[in-house]
Each structure stands twice: as C-alpha cells, then as structure tokens.
Amino acid sequence: MTTMRKSALVLAALGVCLSFSACASLGSKGKDGATTSANATVPEEESKIDFGNLFGGKKASKSSNAEQAGIGVNAYLWRASLDTISFMPLTSADPWGGVIITDWYANPQTPDEHFKVTIFILDSRLRADALNVAVQKEVRSGDRWVTADVSQQTQLDIENAILSRARELRLSDVKN
Missing domain, CATH: 3.30.530 (Alpha-D-Glucose-1,6-Bisphosphate; Chain A, domain 4)
Structure with a gap:
C-alpha cells in the first residue's frame, strides 16, 4: 500500500472520528441502553465502530482479560x-x-x-x-x-x- 493511500485512509478515519465525536453530544442513552438522537434509535452494540481493519489491524477478541x-x-x-x-x-x-x-x-x-x-x-x-x-x-x-x-x-x-x-x-x- 502506498504512503499516499495510507495517509488518505488515516485522514478519512480521522474525519469519521471527528464527525462521530461532534455528533456524540447530540445523542443520549435511553433506559434500554440504546443511543438516541433526534432522528434514530441505535442499539448500543451497533453504535460501536471497529476501526482496526481500516488500518490493517486484526479485530480484537471480546473475551480478553485486558479488554x-x-x-x-x-x-x-x-x-x-x-x-x-x-x-x-x-x-x-x-x-x-x-x-x-x-x-x-x-x-x-x-x-x-x-x-x-x-x-x-x-x-x-x-x-x-x-x-x-x-x-x-x-x-x-x-x-x-x-x-x-x-x-x-x-x-x-x-x-x-x-x-x-x-x-x-x-x-x-x-x-x-
């Protein structure tokens, strides 16, 4: 993968992270654990994004003691x-x-x-x-x-x- 393409991926991921952090203040958690906003209700598990594969990393195991x-x-x-x-x-x-x-x-x-x-x-x-x-x-x-x-x-x-x-x-x- 070229350096330019890696840089583009990093910038794209940064933009996505910034977008989500800007939107995070708009949502709130309901009593069922879902994140709600003015437009939608998303179950908490679906609102989590795995950026590991975006950078060529491996998906983390959910059963590890450290996590x-x-x-x-x-x-x-x-x-x-x-x-x-x-x-x-x-x-x-x-x-x-x-x-x-x-x-x-x-x-x-x-x-x-x-x-x-x-x-x-x-x-x-x-x-x-x-x-x-x-x-x-x-x-x-x-x-x-x-x-x-x-x-x-x-x-x-x-x-x-x-x-x-x-x-x-x-x-x-x-x-x-």
Whole structure:
C-alpha cells in the first residue's frame, strides 16, 4: 500500500472520528441502553465502530482479560510494569496505547548517572514478545549530562522482572 493511500485512509478515519465525536453530544442513552438522537434509535452494540481493519489491524477478541478490565493491553503486564518501576517517577502512562514512560531517576549511591525507562506493551495477551523495554542512560560530564550506552542485559533484566511479576499476578488471580 502506498504512503499516499495510507495517509488518505488515516485522514478519512480521522474525519469519521471527528464527525462521530461532534455528533456524540447530540445523542443520549435511553433506559434500554440504546443511543438516541433526534432522528434514530441505535442499539448500543451497533453504535460501536471497529476501526482496526481500516488500518490493517486484526479485530480484537471480546473475551480478553485486558479488554474486560477497561485497558487496551494485558492487565497483568500493565500492573507488573508499574510495580517493577514503582521506585521511578512517572512522566506518562497510557493504558490504552500500552506505553509507560518514566522521568530521569538517579540512584542515590551513583548521583553522576541517571536512567529513563520506556515500556511498550504490544499485545493484550500475556506473552514475552508482548513486552519491549527501552532504557536510556546519561552520565554527568562537568556541568552537563551526556548520553551513555546501556547494556542489553539491563533491558533484558527489566523485561524478565516484569514478566515474572506478571506471572505472579496471574497465578494469584487463578488461585482466588
């Protein structure tokens, strides 16, 4: 698919979304759960639109735990990620997009270096390949911070800690 065609699809979808959001304030929910407007009554299930196939994505399964929890990614990976990096200040956490970004964190024992972590949860299933961790490191050089290399092992250790915690959370839910 060409870039121009993809851009046209994105613009068309954006236009549709804007149209629906503009119309959303006109409708209201009736006591039967239907969305009503001046012209029509539409059952709530029919008023939901799946844009996944428009962009070449797969249709989401309605039975996944993550969707039932109200987030767009695996709930165990999400909670485990937050638990694992709880000592770091958060800059952003998007449970629908599956992105967690921390602010810079300096270990008090090594104040001349600090780290920033970005976690991507890529799937609604609890799988090792549904998780990607990116770590940035900076070291102090005089009065400024300079980017430094982070070992691949550091990123793998964080991923493994998150996956272990996610398995613990899942097992505790199964037992209860």
